[in-house]
Amino acid sequence: MNARYLFLLLILTILSCRSISKKSALPSEIKIAKDLILHSIAYHDPSGNWNNFKSNIEIKTDLWKKEGEIQKSTRALFFDRSQRIFKMQSTRDGIELKGAITKDTCYNQPLSEIPAEKVEKFKSILGCQGITFYKDYFTYLIGLPINLLDTEAIIDQTILERTYQGVKYDVVKVTYKPVDKKRPWYFYFNKKTHAFELCKFTSREDEAKGGEYIIYNHKKNVQGTKLSGQMVWLYNTPSLDTLAVEDMLFRE
Numbered sequence: 001m002n003a004r005y006l007f008l009l010l011i012l013t014i015l016s017c018r019s020i021s022k023k024s025a026l027p028s029e030i031k032i033a034k035d036l037i038l039h040s041i042a043y044h045d046p047s048g049n050w051n052n053f054k055s056n057i058e059i060k061t062d063l064w065k066k067e068g069e070i071q072k073s074t075r076a077l078f079f080d081r082s083q084r085i086f087k088m089q090s091t092r093d094g095i096e097l098k099g100a101i102t103k104d105t106c107y108n109q110p111l112s113e114i115p116a117e118k119v120e121k122f123k124s125i126l127g128c129q130g131i132t133f134y135k136d137y138f139t140y141l142i143g144l145p146i147n148l149l150d151t152e153a154i155i156d157q158t159i160l161e162r163t164y165q166g167v168k169y170d171v172v173k174v175t176y177k178p179v180d181k182k183r184p185w186y187f188y189f190n191k192k193t194h195a196f197e198l199c200k201f202t203s204r205e206d207e208a209k210g211g212e213y214i215i216y217n218h219k220k221n222v223q224g225t226k227l228s229g230q231m232v233w234l235y236n237t238p239s240l241d242t243l244a245v246e247d248m249l250f251r252e
Contacts, residue, residue, distance in 0.1 A: 032157040033172040039194040044226045050146045052082045056251040063244045086135040099131035145196040211236045222250045
């Protein structure tokens, strides 16, 4: 999953991952993409609870390696968005990694706690830059579509129609600054409920080439907010080969 993280890092370094602080009045008709996003946010977060989201999240990941084997990993996350606290604990290669960041401080796991032969591999994860990356990464993905109206997002206001697995969706194209260095994202919304169900990022030249799909399954009501309990990553190819499956368990 390193390549996936590397690509998303290019996006997340410029994202503040701010969600909407005030509820906007919904337009009676959906005419442009922003209207569709507002309706989707109203579906997922009707009471505006995301800004105060607080939860322990256990994430179990199955990653399909090129050799055909499946690499398993687990992460324990803690979010307290109102207090701007994020903590992460994970196990990789039998080694426990941990870190935390608040509005004022960052906790670095001492490299002395890591076997010497593994220090080079994990030191980037354990630094403040690494833990900040994971905070932004998971905030962005878990909080979709609530955080789509981020100030760095450039929303194409034309609502597209795309078909995935025989189902038609309303689709919004979003790029991030600087546009010349970022791949576009396409966000798919249920035509009836406006629920956010999947997205993909692609090459800048051709929507059908490169990139990956992320399928959002198993909607859960978490503190009044509809979040997905599973993300399935698929290669954007005709065969839609699986890259990874991430199952998330939310605890109060």
